[in-house]
Amino acid sequence: MGKIKDRLTPIGEFVPQPDDDMIICRCEEITKGEIRQAIHDGMFTLTEIRRFLRAGMGLCQGQTCTRLVKGMIARELGISPLEVEPAAARAPMRPIKMIVLGNEGKES
Amino acid sequence: MPKVKETEILIVGGGPAGLSAASAAANLGASVLVLERDGKPGGQLIKQTHKFFGSKKQYAGDRGYQIGDLLIEQCGNNPNVEVWTDTTALGIYEDGVVTAEGQAKHLKINPKKIIVATGASEKMIAFPNNDLPGIYGAGAVQTLMNVHGIVPGKRVLMIGAGNIGLIVSYQLMQAGVEIAAIIEAAPTIGGYLVHASKIQRAGVPILTSHTITEAYGDESVAGAIICKLDESWQPVSGSEQDLKVDVICLAVGLSPLTELCFQADCQMKYVSELSGHVPVRNEYLETTRPGLYVAGDVSGVEEASSAMVEGRLAGISAACSLGYGEDIAPKLQAEALAELSELRAGPAGQKTLRGIMNLMDKGGAVC
Numbered sequence: 208m209g210k211i212k213d214r215l216t217p218i219g220e221f222v223p224q225p226d227d228d229m230i231i232c233r234c235e236e237i238t239k240g241e242i243r244q245a246i247h248d249g250m251f252t253l254t255e256i257r258r259f260l261r262a263g264m265g266l267c268q269g270q271t272c273t274r275l276v277k278g279m280i281a282r283e284l285g286i287s288p289l290e291v292e293p294a295a296a297r298a299p300m301r302p303i304k305m306i307v308l309g310n311e312g313k314e315s
Numbered sequence: 316m317p318k319v320k321e322t323e324i325l326i327v328g329g330g331p332a333g334l335s336a337a338s339a340a341a342n343l344g345a346s347v348l349v350l351e352r353d354g355k356p357g358g359q360l361i362k363q364t365h366k367f368f369g370s371k372k373q374y375a376g377d378r379g380y381q382i383g384d385l386l387i388e389q390c391g392n393n394p395n396v397e398v399w400t401d402t403t404a405l406g407i408y409e410d411g412v413v414t415a416e417g418q419a420k421h422l423k424i425n426p427k428k429i430i431v432a433t434g435a436s437e438k439m440i441a442f443p444n445n446d447l448p449g450i451y452g453a454g455a456v457q458t459l460m461n462v463h464g465i466v467p468g469k470r471v472l473m474i475g476a477g478n479i480g481l482i483v484s485y486q487l488m489q490a491g492v493e494i495a496a497i498i499e500a501a502p503t504i505g506g507y508l509v510h511a512s513k514i515q516r517a518g519v520p521i522l523t524s525h526t527i528t529e530a531y532g533d534e535s536v537a538g539a540i541i542c543k544l545d546e547s548w549q550p551v552s553g554s555e556q557d558l559k560v561d562v563i564c565l566a567v568g569l570s571p572l573t574e575l576c577f578q579a580d581c582q583m584k585y586v587s588e589l590s591g592h593v594p595v596r597n598e599y600l601e602t603t604r605p606g607l608y609v610a611g612d613v614s615g616v617e618e619a620s621s622a623m624v625e626g627r628l629a630g631i632s633a634a635c636s637l638g639y640g641e642d643i644a645p646k647l648q649a650e651a652l653a654e655l656s657e658l659r660a661g662p663a664g665q666k667t668l669r670g671i672m673n674l675m676d677k678g679g680a681v682c
């Protein structure tokens with residue numbers, strides 16, 4: 208991020224592909240087509256894709272799809288996957304029941 | 316229970332790296348707490364029923380789960396070690412407090428030193444219908460079979476001919492499951508040839524330069540289409556084959572589980588030889604966040620043998636930095652470093668060595 212110029216570089220039209228309905232993020236059921244479309248709508252980082260589509264924000268917290276999404280961003284933008292910045296890792300990094308948080312402080 | 320648990324050394328992950336770190340640090344006198352997400356510590360070792368390769372010093376020849384039991388016993392016998400199972404670390408904060416969920420509580424731990432030994436997660440590949448029931452990671456198949464005694468199905472397509480793909484295929488065969496084929500996108504078999512030839516002798520084809528193009532089935536997997544790849548890894552048209560299988564097993568590599576390191580703001584670097592983003596660390600496995608060490612697959616995917624030695628090294632270094640065993644620690648560290656070089660002397664180790672060279676932080680001595 209930060210490289211505003213990159214945002215202005217045209218990346219071409221979104222061209223549908225035959226396997227666009229393939230699921231990439233299994234937890235949130237986000238397809239390849241949705242992710243590619245989001246990239247063409249201007250989401251150039253993993254964090255933006257996460258916030259926009261919730262891909263990588265489900266039960267496994269991106270353990271399954273992050274690498275795949277990163278590869279897709281790189282391919283659509285015509286850059287190396289190494290240039291795609293890693294997604295921010297936040298706590299809680301594994302699912303936790305709301306009741307556990309809700310009960311906090313109720314007992315000594 | 317106090318609101319914040321104090322401990323000298325917190326170890327996240329009770330696999331071979333974490334358990335070895337725990338007993339090494341505790342032997343020098345440090346008090347140690349291990350958090351393990353599973354109900355039983357041991358990590359990958361729990362489900363390894365095969366005899367391990369590697370050096371005798373790291374119990375080669377013993378079966379994986381036996382090595383795991385041995386490490387658990389070593390920790391169990393040491394009053395300085397406390398192990399919390401069914402407890403998952405959730406995050407690490409700026410002040411060094413680690414949060415976790417366990418005993419149906421949101422736990423907070425304030426350690427003086429941290430060793431991250433969370434291991435790795437399985438990689439996934441994209442192909443149509445890869446979300447059908449019947450598609451598993453190799454680790455999941457091993458857990459099902461070797462921990463729970465359940466076979467995943469009748470006929471399996473294995474994807475990946477590295478050691479994990481080969482070993483899990485063989486274990487499936489031992490359990491009476493048919494392997495339709497093992498396919499591998501690379502032009503050569505990645506795993507040890509002893510494993511590969513054992514499988515080939517039993518009549519299972521190992522197809523190199525092959526990939527899966529799709530899975531199909533209504534409720535669950537009914538089959539898979541595979542095809543040949545040319546020299547530039549492109550599908551060769553007309554080479555498609557339809558395999559009737561009810562299980563597709565993915566053994567396409569592991570990625571280090573480094574979220575905690577990212578959260579702790581450790582300097583990270585992508586090193587392909589180590590299988591992904593790994594934290595920069597010094598020779599004694601301390602990362603760029605002072606007092607936070609890494610050991611095992613999380614610091615670069617390798618083997619249980621090196622994970623145990625790395626764990627020991629990180630444990631000794633963390634204990635020593637707290638003032639324990641300062642007299643003998645340098646000798647123990649040197650021994651562990653020598654064992655690591657010995658383990659990495661083989662051809663497989665060359666890759667790891669290249670990766671570490673790439674990564675190594677220059678400064679930062681311990682003690």
Ligand SMILES: Cc1cc2nc3c(=O)[nH]c(=O)nc-3n(C[C@H](O)[C@H](O)[C@H](O)COP(=O)(O)OP(=O)(O)OC[C@H]3O[C@@H](n4cnc5c(N)ncnc54)[C@H](O)[C@@H]3O)c2cc1C
Nearest residue numbers: 328330331332352358359403404434611612618619620622
């Ligand atoms: C099929 C197969 C065959 C193998 N064969 C061999 C062999 O013959 N010889 C050999 O040397 N190696 C072998 N290995 C490799 C070896 O198993 C691994 O390299 C080794 O287990 C890595 O150890 P580790 O402690 O780093 O990670 P792991 O064993 O993966 O342990 C990590 C532990 O951390 C826990 N954990 C993760 N995240 C959290 C969290 N947030 N909170 C709490 N706990 C957490 C996990 O539950 C796990 O128990 C094999 C691996 C496989 C899959």
